[in-house]
Amino acid sequence: MTYAMEAVDVVKEYPVRTGVFRRQTGTVHALSGVSFALRRGTTLGIVGESGCGKTTLGRSLVRLHDIDSGSIRLNGEPIEKAKGSQLRETRRKVQMVFQDPFASLDPRMTVSSILAEPLEIHGLHKNGRSARIRELLEMVGLSPDYAGRYPHEFSGGQRQRIGIARALAVEPEVLVLDEPVSALDVSVQAGVLNKLSELQRELGLSYVFIAHDLSVVRHLSDDVAVMYLGRIAESAPVNELFSRPRHPYTQALLSAVPIPDPRLERSRERIVLQGDVPSPVNPPSGCRFRTRCWKATEHCAGVTPQLISDESGDAVACHYPEVRELFTTP
Amino acid sequence: MSNSDTPVLEVTDLRVQFSNDAGTATSVDGLSFELMPGETLGVVGESGSGKSVTSMAVMGLLPKAAKVTGSIRLRGEELLGKSEDAMQSVRGQRIAMVFQDALAALNPVHTVGEQLMEAVQVHDSSKTKSQLRARAIELLDTVGIPSPKQRVDQYPHEFSGGMRQRIMIAMSIANDPDVLIADEPTTALDVTVQAQVLDVLRRVQERTGSAMLLITHDLGVVAGLADRVLVMYAGKMVEQAPIEPIFYETAHPYTLGLLDSMPRIDQDAGSKLFSIPGMPPKPTALPEGCRFSPRCSFAVAGLCDVGEIPVIDIDPDHSAVCLRLDEVRELRHGGAA
Numbered sequence: 001m002t003y004a005m006e007a008v009d010v011v012k013e014y015p016v017r018t019g020v021f022r023r024q025t026g027t028v029h030a031l032s033g034v035s036f037a038l039r040r041g042t043t044l045g046i047v048g049e050s051g052c053g054k055t056t057l058g059r060s061l062v063r064l065h066d067i068d069s070g071s072i073r074l075n076g077e078p079i080e081k082a083k084g085s086q087l088r089e090t091r092r093k094v095q096m097v098f099q100d101p102f103a104s105l106d107p108r109m110t111v112s113s114i115l116a117e118p119l120e121i122h123g124l125h126k127n128g129r130s131a132r133i134r135e136l137l138e139m140v141g142l143s144p145d146y147a148g149r150y151p152h153e154f155s156g157g158q159r160q161r162i163g164i165a166r167a168l169a170v171e172p173e174v175l176v177l178d179e180p181v182s183a184l185d186v187s188v189q190a191g192v193l194n195k196l197s198e199l200q201r202e203l204g205l206s207y208v209f210i211a212h213d214l215s216v217v218r219h220l221s222d223d224v225a226v227m228y229l230g231r232i233a234e235s236a237p238v239n240e241l242f243s244r245p246r247h248p249y250t251q252a253l254l255s256a257v258p259i260p261d262p263r264l265e266r267s268r269e270r271i272v273l274q275g276d277v278p279s280p281v282n283p284p285s286g287c288r289f290r291t292r293c294w295k296a297t298e299h300c301a302g303v304t305p306q307l308i309s310d311e312s313g314d315a316v317a318c319h320y321p322e323v324r325e326l327f328t329t330p
Numbered sequence: 331m332s333n334s335d336t337p338v339l340e341v342t343d344l345r346v347q348f349s350n351d352a353g354t355a356t357s358v359d360g361l362s363f364e365l366m367p368g369e370t371l372g373v374v375g376e377s378g379s380g381k382s383v384t385s386m387a388v389m390g391l392l393p394k395a396a397k398v399t400g401s402i403r404l405r406g407e408e409l410l411g412k413s414e415d416a417m418q419s420v421r422g423q424r425i426a427m428v429f430q431d432a433l434a435a436l437n438p439v440h441t442v443g444e445q446l447m448e449a450v451q452v453h454d455s456s457k458t459k460s461q462l463r464a465r466a467i468e469l470l471d472t473v474g475i476p477s478p479k480q481r482v483d484q485y486p487h488e489f490s491g492g493m494r495q496r497i498m499i500a501m502s503i504a505n506d507p508d509v510l511i512a513d514e515p516t517t518a519l520d521v522t523v524q525a526q527v528l529d530v531l532r533r534v535q536e537r538t539g540s541a542m543l544l545i546t547h548d549l550g551v552v553a554g555l556a557d558r559v560l561v562m563y564a565g566k567m568v569e570q571a572p573i574e575p576i577f578y579e580t581a582h583p584y585t586l587g588l589l590d591s592m593p594r595i596d597q598d599a600g601s602k603l604f605s606i607p608g609m610p611p612k613p614t615a616l617p618e619g620c621r622f623s624p625r626c627s628f629a630v631a632g633l634c635d636v637g638e639i640p641v642i643d644i645d646p647d648h649s650a651v652c653l654r655l656d657e658v659r660e661l662r663h664g665g666a667a
Contacts (some may be wrong), residue, residue, distance in 0.1 A: 187591045
């Protein structure tokens, strides 16, 4: 079976330049060997806190910037060096939905021209563009009569639907969703999440779903990868990861998310991490989580733990993995 | 002297309106609540529900253009209509606010000790330098900063993000305020830092016994911290109750909708999430009758969309503004029993 998308040991670094001569004085290690495989028609959730590299990863996948080493494959074909018509085709097949529905739509374009632009760029639906635009609006649950309106006439949830329609316009295979609902109120967020699952089923789409909200990730994903400082700490099928986390960082993250149930919330075990995420300019040696980990030993500073799978499909990069159940199943 | 039966803060029939050429926007409409000593009241609502305008009104920080009526009493003393000078001495001393962005709110060129000492001195000039310093150290200890005697002389950049949040909280409690307002105290924070901040708020309240107004859109945060909850929609209170009844004996369709639309981290992704149809009304064009009725599956035409909907007391301390409470209860709890 080929995967819809794969990342193999992806590395992306940014130079830090200072002084009058802009000499390079350091390197931001944004992605330090990230690998994943996205099964066709499924959703891979990528979670992690600010600065873990999840947005850099998303941008690498849609080729918004080049990677330094490693490979990104679409249907088994490497795309990290694609040029010309192959790059154009890659960009059609892999589309992105951005976080901020207020910043990602041009305020001076009507919905109709926002949706027509990708069609023009890729030369699709030359005859019948307006029919395609109506179809796209209906697909995301908006009235086709809205085509002539401007973005400011819509609420946040509706704008995000327009952003999704724009991504779908060119019939992509993979959608990279970068925090698509984090700017929305919960009641509106639910509608957009439902719409995303519905579209996935109908169109057979594969999603890379980047988010910091673990509850939303659990709801939408089939597999989840937890990132910490440019590396994957743990990746597993969704229920495995949430009910039987093995990496200490995953456990700390899960225990920190508030649950809207007062009795449960007040009685459950909580792991409070001390300190901040270290700077990606100067990440810790060995395991990057060791500076905040309660299990860390000297071994963790010397040897980088590799991401190793067990028979359940749970892959964990830790020298001392151990299942810890954080939610009592009702 | 504080009496535990008299509220610290009493808001009665608060109404906040903003007018311009395009019309009048009513952000808060007839809101009443009481905050008891030592209590945490969670005020929950989505964008535009009026929860932040309410906290600004209590702080006296609304722009002059806002038309504010009703009454806001702090330990019996009316705050509405007080002069700006008089409010200056209330703010920071008797009512304090926890700000969200600690890096922006702390001054990078002064040590945290100097900044804490200033916060105390502004309202109390009688203290000597050594008393102020002792107070600063005590405050750092209260918010759980290790070795406060050493760290009091450090600058903000020497602290981690979570520690800076703690310093912000220490500043807001510097003068033992009667009321602490935490307006979305953790919204932009990463979950592990959020957990730290919530921990500190809990700890501070245990130690100081101050009352807290916790303004948030996150029912998870409320579940862990609040004693009582007030749910707002389009400027009005829709439900008010102690923490457990809000979650386990939910009465109002809007509260129910909010709870059902939240994905849960501790549960398998079941089927579809409940999604409330439509969107909240604009504050310039509020619907007649119950403001949630156009989006409510329980609403009945001719009943819910006319006149003023009364506040109904379900229990002495649980009330909801809805005419279809029996139907909601039957559907929600009758089937399961």
